[in-house]
Amino acid sequence: MMKVEGIFRPERLGNVTAELEHAGFSGFTVSDVRGHGQSPEATGEYRGQSYQLHVAHKLAIEIIVEPKEVEQVVGAIVRGARTGNVGDGLVTVSELSAVYQIRTGAPAGAATNGATKQG
């Protein structure tokens, strides 16, 4: 099994999920993350004192799929998250040594994801 992780702008979540569902993937995890990339730091002003926001708010998405579906999923995330500006984020792909489903305790195969597989 493979894991595709994407870090992208919070406001693109709707587009990313729409693209994923369009491609037939409905199981994924989204979390709030803070990070520092190439985009410039934001500056705040509070009571006459300016301060740097060293990290910016992003969302991270994780989706577990079969190796042959990776390209499709990466494409969906990139299409959904891209604005063309610095700070759009990135997508990583990694291999998983095992996946278990908590409800059954069984090693999960294709059952972890994909409306395509589970119908």
Added chain:
Amino acid sequence: MSKPLVMMLFTLALLMPALYRRYRRRTGNALAVYNTKRGRLIIAATASLVVIGLLGGIAMATDGDKDGSKTGVPAVSGTQAPPKPIDEQINDVATQSEKNRVSINITWLMLGGILVLFMQAGFALVETGFTRAKNAAHTMMMNMVIFALGVVGWFICGYALMFGASDNSATVGLSPLGSAFHIGKWNVLAHSGFFLAGKAYDVSVLGFFFFQLVFMDATATIPTGAMAERWKFSSFCVWGLFASMLLYPIYGNWVWGGGWLSQLGAQGPKLGHGALDFAGSGVVHAMGGVAAFWGAKILGPRVGKFNKDGSANAIPGHHLPMAILGTFVLLVGWMGFNGGSTFAGTDLRLTVVIVNTILASAFGCLSCMFVMWRKFGKPDPSMTANGLLAGLVAITAPCAFVAPWAAATIGIVAGWVVVAAVLWVERKAKVDDPVGAVAVHGANGLWGLLALGLFADGTYGAGLNGVAGTVKGAFYGDVGQLWAQLVDIGVVVAFCSLMTIAFFTIMKKTMGMRSDQAHEISGLDMPEMGAMAYPDFLEAQGPVFYPVEAVGSEIDLTGPGLREEVGSR
């Protein structure tokens, strides 16, 4: 003629349920209550009869006072008493109108006090909004408990020391409870009415007690903002009693309770009307602000506020909407704070007071906003809220004595003063004041006292503090009033500094003032309060928030696990 008709209708209405029950018995169909046409008809008829009867009865009630002409007129008894002699009647009228006057005054006093009491909510919201989420329960708790501690201290001896000898018989019918301690002809402290016992159990005294109590609570709560996020709660509790039992009443007595500062006009140097402070720029706000300054200085800055080179870091508050809501609560409460300080609803100067208060707050808000915008590029919301409050604090002493244009001017200056003071406190004095209490209450309280000595225009205050003539500031020809205000400023700063430096130093040496540093870093809510303000907003804290079941049980990672069991349900 029509009354019997209505009676008949009502009787019919009352009979209806009985008729209906009889009908139900006859048909023998218990379930047909609402379902038969006849049943519904009977219910509708009963209801309409009741409605018609009620409306008819109301319309016929000729006893009501429809134009307000009869209310409050003594009822005429059946056998009319012989008319009293005319002078006796005039006497009755005079007695009643005097009673009404005092009643109106006390009602206004109570209304003002209730509004000021609500300012506690404003303080709580402002202070908590400007501090961090991890300390929100702690900061809120200080603001709530200071109210209770204040009431206790004020009940025990605060009121007695401050107002035991004060005379407000002209407004709310309050005669002195006793004489004051004095040195020569200078009064230094009252000492009557402890525990509201004896002569103090009196409607006028209790009314005045309540009104002055809520003012004291405002003073006591001001330092909680400047010292927030690091003040050990047990040490704070001692402060609440100290402020309400000693600090506030002693100086308050000198200005408001007939003490020596208020006597400066009538005797000795004969400075104007003596030290004047209409609603408490000095007594309440400068007092709280100066205490806040020394408290925050002795307590030390929050971890991470200042860098090694002495430069300050911004520590943004967690909830600006809360702070701005609190600012508005304070603004509304201030109408009672200043307006109520006439002690008299029959003193129509109260409209001038309220409009002056509003003008100063609006101009203070705007001038602070534009200064920040110009100086730092953004119309800083938290500073703009401070600016609004700064205008209110500054107008509190002079509000009754100045013209509207002067109120606006005082507000504009207050907006500048608050910015300068915030920057001074943080960059020069190196004192960490998370909410700007020193700048808002301290600096602007002193500015308010000074402004009274400058702008008072001689239209109000005849006979105040036993001095004939109205109150005039230096711009209107009475430099003596300005001197009295300057003496007052010197005394409030010196006295309050002395008392609070002594108090906080003793606290630091004995029970300790500062929270444990590890607690301060993790947030004071859990270690000091045992409860978090926002548990749901934080990440999962394991066993702290969620019960732990059996640990270490075997889990089958190969088979179908619980699937069958789940499926079989």
